[in-house]
Amino acid sequence: MDFSLNCSPGEQKHFLIPVPDADAIEAVIVQGAFPGKTLVVTAGVHGCEYVGIQAVQEILQELRPQELFGRVLLVPLVNAAGFYAGTDLVPADRNNLNRCFPGSAQGGVTQRMAYALEQVLYKEADFLLDLHGGGSGESMTPLVFFPVGAGKKIEREARRAASCLSLSYRVPSVAKNGLYSYAAQQQIPSLLVERGGGGIWHSDEVAACKQNIYELMGFLGIGPASPITSPSVELEQVCYEEAPEDGFWYCYKTPDSPCRRGELLGKLVDRYGKTIDYRANFDGVVLYFTHSLGVQKGGALIAYGKPYHV
Numbered sequence: 001m002d003f004s005l006n007c008s009p010g011e012q013k014h015f016l017i018p019v020p021d022a023d024a025i026e027a028v029i030v031q032g033a034f035p036g037k038t039l040v041v042t043a044g045v046h047g048c049e050y051v052g053i054q055a056v057q058e059i060l061q062e063l064r065p066q067e068l069f070g071r072v073l074l075v076p077l078v079n080a081a082g083f084y085a086g087t088d089l090v091p092a093d094r095n096n097l098n099r100c101f102p103g104s105a106q107g108g109v110t111q112r113m114a115y116a117l118e119q120v121l122y123k124e125a126d127f128l129l130d131l132h133g134g135g136s137g138e139s140m141t142p143l144v145f146f147p148v149g150a151g152k153k154i155e156r157e158a159r160r161a162a163s164c165l166s167l168s169y170r171v172p173s174v175a176k177n178g179l180y181s182y183a184a185q186q187q188i189p190s191l192l193v194e195r196g197g198g199g200i201w202h203s204d205e206v207a208a209c210k211q212n213i214y215e216l217m218g219f220l221g222i223g224p225a226s227p228i229t230s231p232s233v234e235l236e237q238v239c240y241e242e243a244p245e246d247g248f249w250y251c252y253k254t255p256d257s258p259c260r261r262g263e264l265l266g267k268l269v270d271r272y273g274k275t276i277d278y279r280a281n282f283d284g285v286v287l288y289f290t291h292s293l294g295v296q297k298g299g300a301l302i303a304y305g306k307p308y309h310v
Helices: 050-062 080-085 109-124 152-162 179-185 203-220
Strands: 012-019 022-031 034-043 069-075 127-132 138-140 143-147 169-173 190-194 233-242 247-251 264-269 275-279 284-290 300-307
Touching: 012 109, 022 080, 022 109, 034 050, 034 109, 034 203, 050 069, 050 127, 050 203, 069 109, 109 179, 127 179, 127 203, 143 152, 143 179, 152 190, 152 203, 169 284, 169 300, 179 190, 190 203, 233 284, 247 284, 247 300, 264 300
Parallel strands: 034 069, 034 127, 127 190, 143 169, 169 233
Antiparallel strands: 012 022, 022 069, 138 284, 143 190, 233 300, 247 264, 264 275, 284 300
């Protein structure tokens, strides 16, 4: 494998993304036989979020370059060391890659990985799709984050693309320091799809994730149009609850379940028995929650959103 991105029409080619003073990141170009746009698809930024990782492994065997317009650039396993170690973090320095953008060529290993991905992927992408899923301690319903705050053009294009994907919810996000969200800041339309959770994966979830990739390819004109099988609902307001301290977390809701304003969603109990109750601020639906009994300070507890029709 080499770093050259030159690829003949109808060819599939492996290459390496060089990381300063660290292991390179493997990637694949599937070059269509006809001209068109470039879709970048990344998986495994968090090494223990398996649905997207397996989806890319399978889709690499399914894509037919001779039938495509444009190209698909796939990074099947961004954080390979984390994947093999069963962690969402980069083992070398225990940092969360999806909180390290923009990266730095002079920073730690995770920052250098972020820098390398920016330098190679952003300049190639007409659109970027980052695949995630609930971590080993999370349960969630399928959703897609689209960026807001990166300008009307980027928001409009990302929202249009998100509405073409078959999943439960479309969630506006103001995040700026992740792979997809920093790409949006660099004026690249981008989405982050979340599927799976609990440190497990199922073939039906993988199939649904592949369907999302094909749907986005159809939206971009790279592949044939793919009909939406499950229209999503856009949210107008989202609440993310995080732990203010270490504690025991008891959640009373499940993903995709409704919640009413004032309803008790869960409670956090510290080691001395002090309790913090978490109640819904509005009528809505639960997006995801942490099902781990123990949570650290700053850890996610539960997220819920308000659909436009509520």
